[in-house]
Amino acid sequence: MMVAPIELEIGEAIGAPVERKEDHKLLVGQAQWVDNMRVPGMAYMAVVRSPYAHARITRVDVAPALAHADVVAAYSAADLQEEWAGSLPCAWLPTEDTKAPPHLPLAADKARYVGDGVAVVVASSRAAAEDAAELVEVEYEPLPAIVDPEAALAEGAPLVHDELGTNRCYTWRLDAGEVDALFDEAEVIVRGRFRQNRLIPTAIEPRAVLVQPLPANGEFTMWSTTQVPHIARVTLSGVLGIPEAKLRVIAPDVGGGFGSKLNVYAEEALALGLARRLGRAIKWTEGRSEGYLATIHGRDQWQEIELAANADGKISAVRARVVAAMGAYLQLVTPGIPLLGAWLYAGAYDVQGYSFECTGVFTHTTPTDAYRGAGRPEATYAIERAVDALAAKLGKDPVEVRRLNFIREFPNAIAAGLTIDSGDYDAGLDLALGTAGYKELRTEQAERRAKGDPKRLGIGLSTYVEMCGLAPSKILGAIRYSAGGWDTATIRCLPTGTVQVLTGVSPHGQGHETTWSQIAADLLGYDVDEIEVLHGDTAVVPLGMDTYGSRSLAVGGVALYFAAERIVAKARLIAAHKLGVEPSQVDYVRGRFTGPEDSIALKDIALAAWTAHDLPDGVEPGLEASFVYDPPNFSWPSGAHLAVVEVDTETGNVEVLRYIAVDDVGTVVNPLIVDGQIHGGIAQGIAQALFEEAVYDDDGNLLTGNMVSYLVPSAPDLPSYELDRTETPSPTNPLGVKGVGETGAIASPAAVINAVCDALAADGVTDIQMPATPERVWRALEEAKR
Amino acid sequence: MRRVSLSVNGDQHELELEPRELLVYVLRERLGLTGATVGCDTSSCGSCTVLLDGESVKSCTVLGVQADGHRITTIEGLAENGALHPLQESFRTHHALQCGYCTPGMVMAAVSLLAENPRPSEAEIRHALEGNLCRCTGYQNIVRAIEAVA
Incomplete structure (x- = not known):
């Protein structure tokens, strides 16, 4: 018996500043970090890593390590070859001819690259494992290395993978509209070339993994x-040849990720392989300096952008070219990261022509992969810097040029080929300018200039739009990503008045337990x-696609909504039966079903469904429902950020005086x-x-x-942030949510550098490469003087 | 091996320690007090901050044997009779933590700050936290949480 689901009302808990359920245990020192865990028989792993960025390995001798009293085992790559059924996974090969060299643990x-694992040692303590790792004798024949992705494309550059005959991994293109014609007709063309500095994500919890095997059953539990x-779980079962159903993966409390833990790493495969081979539990905890080599980095791109515009500053077309470092190997999503920005190089602006090209390049460096924003901060930086350059070229205020170009109709099919769900870009900009006191700031800036104050004031804008809520599975398939973008929720109304919610997304600091509750x-x-x-436990929640790309709420949270609809639909049948009326005569409001004469609480129905003594015909016992939600579109947060900086022209030091952020992330739960x-x-x-x-040298x-x-900034390095928001609910999901995990990282680099360049515009400085260190600022000023 | 006597959160412990053992590992691995965490290997991050005789120290820069005869307080010892310390409470109400990995060290650093300077300015709070890195919060709510207690 099916009853059409009813639309559920959003009540008072959604939107309330509920204190987090997660916090108490974290505040009293009862978090369950992987590094806290111990199991019987556990041995510790240490990885011997290459000190050379490029070298032939001519000999590996683990015998001296084996002679250490506390060492259990030590292996070279050759010793472990039989453990691997496949390479470490790369889930996104963006073109048919993308080069994906083998990548064994x-x-x-x-x-x-420096940090590439070449041997592994297992010992009875972590200290002994690390001591013994230093005893492994490895002979290397050093070879020339290449670290810059553009240089790596040059003829004769050292090859990272000889067998490929090139360092080019792929070239991916997106062309829409008559771009060349629009550029030919343009009255003004501006060009920018920008460096996306390589970043180290630096979640404060280093990586760790613990694998406990149950050899008799061929089962493995991995805490990671x-x-x-x-x-x-899916990918490592393939790497190790362990049947997926025999592998349980648990992410207990995880201390931040920012993309660096959105990966499947050699050490996880090694711990599994060694646990299988040795029949005992294996644990590995990364040292921070080790992690800076062995955990993925972010960005490392060269960007070129061109805008075609008329003399008023109306932009007609955008052309962007990116050269992106892959590093030495392809990790889980390495090649796809710059492409997550591929649709955003026109930003929040209405253009007719759009052309984007990205070339991925191997270099002798730690692999790059997702870091907060992943592709979208890069795109936002390029367009927002270029729009400021256009304004400067025309002698116009950057606000005016932005307003002239904003997309204003929603949903909006953008030239790049996707559809923006909703937004109000003027509203965000108005709020940001109002909060900042934009006119007064411009006045102060002029006054400082007039009196020759060596501390210049700079005001920088970033009016961004981004796409997140990854992602419609059909689109992912079309761009050759090898998994879906759906997620899951299960609601289990227990007979005793509480509810279990199972979610397929896996938090690491975002507070899902509170939001989902x-x-x-x-x-x-x-x-x-x-x-x-x-x-975060594949045995408890078997189906999920996890947390990244600001997708948890926009996909997993929406799955929860639809699962709740199913709960209510089933419960209504039971309620009607109990009330002796037809289901259509029963209204549902916030946990209570009301018929013409009487009402019954959902909690009572949960008990009735469990006892199952008196259910309507055809209704199964229990009150549980699941939903797998595949989003029909990305979600498109937007906003206006404004940075106010003070640049000391004598020292080159930049201080962020104020930072104003107005974001539209859809409905706020x-x-x-x-915030x-x-x-x-x-x-x-x-x-x-x-x-x-x-x-890198x-x-x-x-x-x-x-x-x-x-230099990870600490409290005195950063300002207080002035936040505000606009809210245009996404029409593509019933909660109206969009996603918020990455907006800050996407918008802010452009706002800050626009402010720095604005401060120094009168000094003749037009660009400063990130990070704008005192030295870079000072040098830019010196060069401008010449 | 050397015999040391530590008072940790009011409990007396007699331990045989290797001279190279850092206090943070003594706490985490020998005493099972895993509140203080390890986030780096250069004394940069402050996740391992505890109180030694009431003053904050990075327990990765103190050898276990150096703590002999001293009084140590970790995050596990901060709540009294089940009631959270005002700073713990304030961190929760101000959403001053996200992943929580740096939080025990951050709270202990704040306890030490307020013991020294009960009415710090925002700038003084930020300066006092310079040795404690947080990657999630951008520090603003941590500063607010401390201001609210000061």
């Missing part, structure tokens, strides 16, 4: 610091505290959490703009190989 013939337990509480009429949210996400994203974006850069040595030399 240990390098056998050649090391291809991962964002993607479900993807890890708010949604379920509203839809089902329970208290937030009566909802228990379970996640928990404003505390949403927190935006704060953190802005901090990481300011860090990209001013502080952070992974630097010409030989491929990572010069910023620890937290001392890689």
Whole structure:
């Protein structure tokens, strides 16, 4: 018996600043980090890593390590060859001819970046494993290395993978409209060339993995610091040849990810392989400096952008070309990362012609992959910097040029080929300018200039739109991503008055337990505290696509909505039966079914469904429902960010005086959490703009190989953020949600660098490469003087 | 091996330690107090911050044997009779934590700050937290949480 689902009302829990359920255990030191865990018989793994960026491995001798009293086993790549049924996974080969060289957990013939694993040691303690790793004798024949992706494309550059005959991994193109003609007709053309500095994600929890085998059954349980337990299970079963059903992956409390834990790593495969081979539990915890080599990096691209415009500044076409470093191997989504920005190089602006081309290139460096924003900060940076350049060229205010070009009709089929769901870009900009006191700031800026103040004031805008909520499975298929973009929710109304919610997305600091509880509480009429949210364990939630790309709420949260509809639909049948009326005579509002004469609570129906003593014919016992939601579109957060900086022309120092962010992330479920996400994203974006850069020397040595030399900003380095929002609910899902995890990191690098360049415009500075360190700023000023 | 006597959260512990063992590993691995975490290997991140005789230290830069005879307080010892410390409470109400990995160290650093300077300015709070890195919050809500208690 089927009854059409009814549309559920959103009540008071959604939108409320509910304090997080996750916090208590974290605040009293009871979090379950992987590194806290111990199981009987556990041994510790250490990885021997190449000190050379490019070298032939001529000999590996593990015997000296085996002689260490506490060592259990030690293996070279050759010793472990039989453990692998396949390469470490790359799930996104964007073109038919994308080159995907083999990538086994240990390098056998050649090391291809500093940190490439070449041997592994297992010992009874972590200290002994690390000591013994230093005893492994490896002979290398060093070879020339290449670290810059453009240089790696040059004729005669050292090859990362000889057998490919090139360092070019792929070239991917997107062309729409009469781009060349529009450029021919253009009255004004501006060009920009930008560097996307290589970044190290630096989740404060280093990676760790623990594998416990049950040899008698061929089963394995893996606890991992991962964002993607479900993807890890699918892919690692393939790498190891372990039947997927025999592998359970658990992501317990995970200490931040930002994309760095959206991956499937050699160490996870090694721990599984060694646990299988040795029949005992294996644990590995990354050292921070080790992680700076062995955990993926982000960005590392060269970008060129051209805008075609008329003399008023109306943009007609955009042309963008990107050269993106892949690093030495393809990790889970390496080649696809720059393509997540492929549709966004025209930003929030209405254009007719659009052309994008990206070439992925192998270099002798740590592989790149997703880092907060993944492709979208890069695109936003290029267009927002170019729009400022256009304004400067025309002598117009950057606000005016933006307004002239904003997309204003929604949904909007953009030239690049996708459809923006909803937005109001003027509203966001108005709010940001109002909060900032834009006119007054311009006045102060002029006054400072007039009196020759060496501390210049700069005002920078970034009016962005991004696409997240990854993603419609059909589109993912069309762009050759090898999995779907759906996600799952299960609601189980227990007979004793509480609810279990199972979600296929896997949080690592975002507060899903609270947000999902708010949604379920509203839809089902329970208290937030009566909802228990379970996640991150493939045995508890077998089906899921995990957390990345600001997708959790926009996909997993919407799945929860539809699962709640199914609960209510079934419960209504039982309610009608109990009330002695037809289902169509029963109204449902927030946990209560009301018939013509009487009413009954959903909680009572949960008990009745469990006892099953008196159910309508054809209705199964129990009150549980699942939904797998595949989004029909991406979701499109937008907003206006405005940075106010002070640049000291004598020292080159940049200080962010104010940072204003107005974001439209659709419906807000928990404003505390949403604001927190935006704060953190802005901090990481300011860090990209001013502080952070992974630097390699010409030989491929990572010069910023620890937290001392890689400048993660601390509290005094960052300003307070002034937040506001507009809200245009997404019409593509019933909650109206869009996604918020990455907006801050996407918008802020452009706002900050636009502000720095604005401050120095009168000094003749037009661009400063990120990060805009005091030295770079000072040099730019010196060059402008010449 | 050396015999040391540690008072941790009011409990007395007699331990045989290797001279190279860092206090953070003594706490985490020998005493099972996993609240203090390890986020780096260069004394940069502050996740392992605990109180030594009431003052904050990075427990990765103190050898276990150096703590001999001293009084240590970890995040596990901060709540009294089940009631959260005002800073713990304030961190929760101000959403001053996301993943929570840096949080024990951040809270302990804040406890130490307020013991030294009960009415710090925003700038003083930010300066005092310079040795504690958080990658999630952008620091703003941490600063607010401390201001609210000060």
